[in-house]
Amino acid sequence: MSRFIDRVVLHVSAGNGGNGCASVHREKFKPLGGPDGGNGGRGGAVVLEVDPNVHTLLDFHFHPHAKAGNGKQGAGSNREGANGEDLILRVPEGTVVLDGDGQVLADMMGAGTRFDAAPGGRGGLGNAALSSKARKAPGFALLGEDGVQRDLVLELKSVADVGLVGFPSAGKSSLVSVLSAAKPKIADYPFTTLRPNLGVVSSGDTTLTVADVPGLIPGASQGRGLGLDFLRHIERCAVLAHVVDCATMDPGRDPVSDVDALEAELAAYTPALSADVSLGDLADRPRIVILNKADVPEAAELAEMVTPDFEKRGWPVFTISAVTRDGLRPLTFALAKMVADYREANPKPEPARPVLRPVASNQPDFxxxxxxxxxxxxxxxxxxxxxxxxxxxxxxxxxxxxxxxxxxxxxxxxxxxxxxxxxxxxxxxxxxxxxxxxxxxxxxxxxxxxxxxxxxxxxxxxxxxxxxxxxxxxxxxxxxxxxxxx
Incomplete structure (x- = not known):
């Protein structure tokens, strides 16, 4: 069974540049052949690239060290050393790259987006390139530069269309299992789900992904429970779906108060990236309310009572049962329509282009x-x-x-x-x-x-x-x- 890994520490090392060569051309009847040492090859770079076929950071969890190839040394007769081979690491869409201090270095959105995690070292110049009017035959060459070594933190923000939020044991995992072919762990105790579950749902011509976010309770935005670790997985969701347990036996809880408590947590949580903020705050995303466990008679009566309260807020309300699968078909059509409207209003992002930032000429060199x-x-x-x-x-x-x-x-x-x-x-x-x-x-x-x-x-x-x-x-x-x- 595959594991879902959404945060890893990656140790990347670029290749070292090759040394230049100090050589003098020697040939019969040519006593002044001159310098002919070639330049060293460039070290390979470590590059992260978004691949639509990759969905987890599991490979980096088991192989956290990545090193590119070194450049080769130059040779005589003006032969340059071979460049080191670049190491391309495939990452899923939605990967955020941070440095050791927590500063965001790249937001990997769009298939084919690339980020130079560690540039390779430059190759050293040979004595042929160092010759000048004052130094006609240099007896030295420059050494190759070391490649960059750094530690990066990769965080995966699931690019799901619908994010399921709700209290523990509200039936989110059960809903994902009946809407899609996903088989998450389901049990009758709180915090059964310890990692997000992703499911693919087909409705007519629309295919959408659904993410189950575990462990949301009051105080999640401040780190209580598991919510702070997984709230980032709904930052890019087009639709937020409240899954409400209408059959809870916990005194003092009811569907309206549950939704209000989670709405307060969503409003208090601030996305770390401006790209996520551009989608709108979590408090402004489209909502849909799913009243679950209607197969219990008391739950069905409670769902009927609270439906008008949610409809007053302008939210679509659906009463379902993940066990008997009642009400799933209209729910699927409604989710597909909301996602289709979002996609029409927000086209899929194009691969990010590299940004060149030249240094101002008036800046001191040292x-x-x-x-x-x-x-x-x-x-x-x-x-x-x-x-x-x-x-x-x-x-x-x-x-x-x-x-x-x-x-x-x-x-x-x-x-x-x-x-x-x-x-x-x-x-x-x-x-x-x-x-x-x-x-x-x-x-x-x-x-x-x-x-x-x-x-x-x-x-x-x-x-x-x-x-x-x-x-x-x-x-x-x-x-x-x-x-x-x-």
Missing amino acids: RVIPDPDTRGGFIVRGERPERWIKQTAFDNDEAVGYLGDRLARLGVEAALVKAGAQPGCSVTIGDVSFDWEPQTPAGIDMMRTGRGTDMRLDQDERIGAAERKHAHRIRRGLEGLDPEEQ
Whole structure:
């Protein structure tokens, strides 16, 4: 027996971008082949897509982790790495995507609607793409970016045409079972139904879905009972049907007071999404009253007495018995007509188009703030500097020099000076901290050195190969000392 799951926590991980390649073209009789390292491939994205054939979040309940494919590394001869394969997750219509703080990220309505849950990381540039007039043959390439990892909450709001509301044991599940082929659990004790039941009803040329919402009692809109967990399943219902137990033995209860109590809860409940509010408040949705259990003689008499009270409110009233199935045919025709009128007035939503929100050109690319954990230190925060840090291979001096040039052109050096940074102070960008040396010339034309090196960063005390060779020749008497060494 399948389970109805309407809320899950999904852990999504996009694919990492592939690293760029640092390669130099080598071919006979072509000593200056130039750089030919290709770019890394893009990481795969995790995408949610509405599928009309999916009706529950059950698959994500058993498989809460989703990861897309990684991009491949670039290669020589200007060969780019393959892109990672996107992972498309099928979700039912009515799925609402929230982040860990409860903020709504997407409202999945309309078949084919897509939402990029986690974009893949960008592939790193190869040295062929990094070559310039000042750096003709770069000895480095950029690293691929990590894919986005995040936790999402998926909530399903059943897209049903008719929502059945009523007190526990009013006969809602029994009504769904006789109107459709659904087989919900039915018993003679309150709160038998612990999950919404969906049924498909056919009436003439109209096919409609009916949802049974469990556990509605006074105080449900404030979280009492089970109502707050399942009220969201009727937010998008076109028609709300009050199922009233006319044979209740509970003293102090009667059909009119039951309906009034539930109407107060519906009026107090506020939909979380503006799309749901656009359908009208729950208090303004079309109503129909179903007086159930008319097979009991006392219940039939009570139903006849209270019918005029509901008709005064302009609501259609039907007296039925889910056990003997009396009155179901006219009820089905009435529900079909109300749903058909709603569909005519409210066309089916089209798949949502992606919305592009460009960033204003006058917005700052970064900001410099004092480091609360390091005295005299600073933190540089911004999308571009933090992304550049992740792209840099710090075991390559030329790549570090290239990073310094990019930060200088962006204005980070000037901003640190303006903020009062002193030479040698700690500067943190992303996950990397380093000692700031403002005397290092950054942003100027690159001085030609060996591949993978940068003279501006050459501060070690090691003796070079040329110096060792010169000292060796002096010891053998083949050369004299330099005037400066004498």
